[in-house]
Amino acid sequence: MITRRLFDFPDFGWRNSFEEMERMRRYLDQVLGQSEAGLRIPAAGVFPLVNLTETKENYMLRAELPGVTAQDLDIQTTGRNITISGERKIEPDPNVRYHRREREPGRFSRAMTLPGDIDREKIEASLENGVLTITIPKSEKARPRQITIKS
């Protein structure tokens, strides 16, 4: 099974370059009046595709997994890594005639490295309408801290 790691970058300074690229892409779309379909290559060609966001306290990892139930999913963490694996089961009905078969069944596994330290004890995962959301609290030392300037 293929697993690929993301975020094997130094923690410092890489995020801004991503944001810059995203901004440029949006700007070009606006100017050219085109959608970016076909221009974007997924960052890692491993199912499932994920979106990662952060708040001050948490990382939020989301993946679209239609038809996958909680029993078919396995989420594990070690250190800063998180692995989502499972299987999407689609039983073909032998008694019917298929006209289209576009939905794919199969197994998947994806490992990711988060950009900061996490509190592994408090990770929460939910599956709603086929979208998996994993809330990963940042460890105390990875949270931003406000620094007051003394006058």
Add this chain to the structure above:
Amino acid sequence: MANESQSRDMQVKGKQEVAGAAEQTRPGRVFIPPVDISEDENVITLLADMPGVAPNDVNIDVRENTLTLSGEIKPFEGAEETDILVEYDTGQYYRQFTLPELVDQDKIDAQLKDGVLTLVLPKAEAAKPKKIEIKNN
């Protein structure tokens, strides 16, 4: 053969977008949901992957022989969240089909579970196959 396909590793398939900007009246992106369509003597069954669509936000419309599926998603991300990595985009779903046979529109059954829409379209009496017996004299 069924088992063979079950054990395969899943491949990344990018979402397909609806072609032609003229169709849209609202901003945002529109994707084509992947479907399985099967048929037996009595019903046509359609399964569509629409992750992120809540059961109340899906719209199914049958007019004459055109079936229109659409689904709306609400933004998942909270206001305080900032993107770190975006691999997939979210948007509305839209797809139209021309039904090959007459469908009993009053008896269409739709169910949305785990982001998968299951649509059961019963065929109208007139469209069901009738076996014709050959009489031997």
